[in-house]
Amino acid sequence: xxxxxxxxxxxxxxxxxxxxxxxxxxxxxxxxxxxxxxxxxxxxxxxxxxxxxxxxxxxxxxxxxxxxxxxxxxxxxxxxxxxxxxxxxxxxxxxxxxx
Amino acid sequence: xxxxxxxxxxxxxxxxxxxxxxxxxxxxxxxxxxxxxxxxxxxxxxxxxxxxxxxxxxxxxxxxxxxxxxxxxxxxxxxxxxxxxxxxxxxxxxxxxxx
Amino acid sequence: xxxxxxxxxxxxxxxxxxxxxxxxxxxxxxxxxxxxxxxxxxxxxxxxxxxxxxxxxxxxxxxxxxxxxxxxxxxxxxxxxxxxxxxxxxxxxxxxxxx
Amino acid sequence: xxxxxxxxxxxxxxxxxxxxxxxxxxxxxxxxxxxxxxxxxxxxxxxxxxxxxxxxxxxxxxxxxxxxxxxxxxxxxxxxxxxxxxxxxxxxxxxxxxx
Amino acid sequence: xxxxxxxxxxxxxxxxxxxxxxxxxxxxxxxxxxxxxxxxxxxxxxxxxxxxxxxxxxxxxxxxxxxxxxxxxxxxxxxxxxxxxxxxxxxxxxxxxxx
Numbered sequence: 001x002x003x004x005x006x007x008x009x010x011x012x013x014x015x016x017x018x019x020x021x022x023x024x025x026x027x028x029x030x031x032x033x034x035x036x037x038x039x040x041x042x043x044x045x046x047x048x049x050x051x052x053x054x055x056x057x058x059x060x061x062x063x064x065x066x067x068x069x070x071x072x073x074x075x076x077x078x079x080x081x082x083x084x085x086x087x088x089x090x091x092x093x094x095x096x097x098x099x
Numbered sequence: 100x101x102x103x104x105x106x107x108x109x110x111x112x113x114x115x116x117x118x119x120x121x122x123x124x125x126x127x128x129x130x131x132x133x134x135x136x137x138x139x140x141x142x143x144x145x146x147x148x149x150x151x152x153x154x155x156x157x158x159x160x161x162x163x164x165x166x167x168x169x170x171x172x173x174x175x176x177x178x179x180x181x182x183x184x185x186x187x188x189x190x191x192x193x194x195x196x197x198x
Numbered sequence: 199x200x201x202x203x204x205x206x207x208x209x210x211x212x213x214x215x216x217x218x219x220x221x222x223x224x225x226x227x228x229x230x231x232x233x234x235x236x237x238x239x240x241x242x243x244x245x246x247x248x249x250x251x252x253x254x255x256x257x258x259x260x261x262x263x264x265x266x267x268x269x270x271x272x273x274x275x276x277x278x279x280x281x282x283x284x285x286x287x288x289x290x291x292x293x294x295x296x297x
Numbered sequence: 298x299x300x301x302x303x304x305x306x307x308x309x310x311x312x313x314x315x316x317x318x319x320x321x322x323x324x325x326x327x328x329x330x331x332x333x334x335x336x337x338x339x340x341x342x343x344x345x346x347x348x349x350x351x352x353x354x355x356x357x358x359x360x361x362x363x364x365x366x367x368x369x370x371x372x373x374x375x376x377x378x379x380x381x382x383x384x385x386x387x388x389x390x391x392x393x394x395x396x
Numbered sequence: 397x398x399x400x401x402x403x404x405x406x407x408x409x410x411x412x413x414x415x416x417x418x419x420x421x422x423x424x425x426x427x428x429x430x431x432x433x434x435x436x437x438x439x440x441x442x443x444x445x446x447x448x449x450x451x452x453x454x455x456x457x458x459x460x461x462x463x464x465x466x467x468x469x470x471x472x473x474x475x476x477x478x479x480x481x482x483x484x485x486x487x488x489x490x491x492x493x494x495x
Contacts, residue, residue: 008191010102014180017166028131038130047311062361071164073162075157089305114277114278123199123254125283141254210476224481238398259458272397356471357471359459360469364412364413374469378411383405386404
């Protein structure tokens with residue numbers, strides 16, 4: 001999975017039938033400090049993530065295997081809202097402090 | 100999925116049997132402002148997207164699971180025409196205004 | 199899929215049993231003008247493409263689903279010989295004119 | 298697979314149901330000298346790797362096929378703790394000496 | 397598939413059960429001249445490749461479909477030892493001459 005920040009939402013009315021009902025989030029990939037690296041991805045939301053939150057998302061066939069995306073042709077899904085991460089014992093990100 | 104702009108079309112007469120009948124679009128990847136980043140991809144069209152429209156496309160095995168591409172050896176498919184996207188409440192792209 | 203130019207061929211005598219009989223082409227990825235970008239890939243040939251031709255190739259599990267590669271452990275296959283592509287109505291590549 | 302160093306851990310309470318119970322490690326990709334290249338990935342741990350250890354991790358559908366991740370929607374898993382690697386007979390990394 | 401040079405070997409004692417018995421090679425990706433590009437990958441060996449040889453390797457789900465890796469969670473496998481490759485009729489690599 002990759003770390004990303006939820007930047008916002010993408011609206012698409014005319015879309016593949018089987019994707020209807022899913023919410024699509026615009027994610028910005030981040031580095032270990034939580035800074036945006038420039039890479040973006042559009043991911044379905046499996047956990048109710050909000051704008052500004054740090055998340056981890058999966059790509060590829062795993063993206064079709066959550067409760068929300070089961071058998072739907074998704075290739076990227078937000079799998080979890082990140083509370084914190086630490087590197088060698090130092091907490092580099094903690095939700096609520098660095099968003 | 101990724102965001103892209105439909106740049107044009109690709110014509111291929113001599114192709115794998117199972118791809119016949121599909122329309123292939125030439126897509127240019129875009130950043131959050133809708134500006135082209137230089138990356139391109141050839142994707143089958145599952146939604147009737149037109150040149151100049153912003154779309155979201157999926158890659159990998161999900162690309163074989165739309166109505167149009169079911170079980171065909173596609174690895175990239177346009178899944179939706181994008182109406183708009185917003186970042187932290189600001190609309191950065193809206194169809195008809197920034198194409 | 200991606201656009202590429204057929205640069206040449208790769209010969210491998212000692213190879214995985216199930217790949218025997220396939221022809222392997224060395225492809226160079228191209229940009230929208232048909233210029234090489236530096237990226238290369240070795241792909242099985244499903245359409246009889248020749249050196250110098252522009253092609254589109256697929257990667258991943260779709261590469262195992264053509265007549266020639268069915269169930270063989272391929273991860274890249276030339277799916278079609280490209281006749282032409284156009285961007286916003288302008289033909290940027292036409293076979294026989296820009297090779 | 299890729300070589301990486303275990304940088305730390307990622308905590309996510311609100312996550313896809315089927316991922317519960319897995320430990321997520323923050324990995325930093327390394328070059329042949331074991332130096333960090335800047336790329337990061339969040340991987341489930343199938344082998345009990347600790348912070349500072351060099352590991353090899355797999356991505357894609359293989360990540361759902363270990364004892365710990367069987368059928369769970371993972372796209373990256375630590376598959377082994379690396380003891381050493383050598384290039385043309387020279388040992389460039391040995392566990393315990395270069396961490 | 398991609399072209400790479402076998403740089404050396406990776407030793408991992410503590411690893412996912414189902415990977416035991418496989419030999420892991422450290423590969424360096426090469427360009428059309430056979431020069432290293434800096435990219436590396438750890439691949440299982442399906443053909444008995446030796447250090448210094450040029451090989452082609454596959455990634456993704458195809459990597460689980462050779463005699464040696466059948467159903468094992470591999471994501472990269474050396475599929476063939478390369479004898480030679482040529483570009484537009486010129487032989488840019490021939491085994492035994494440029495290693």
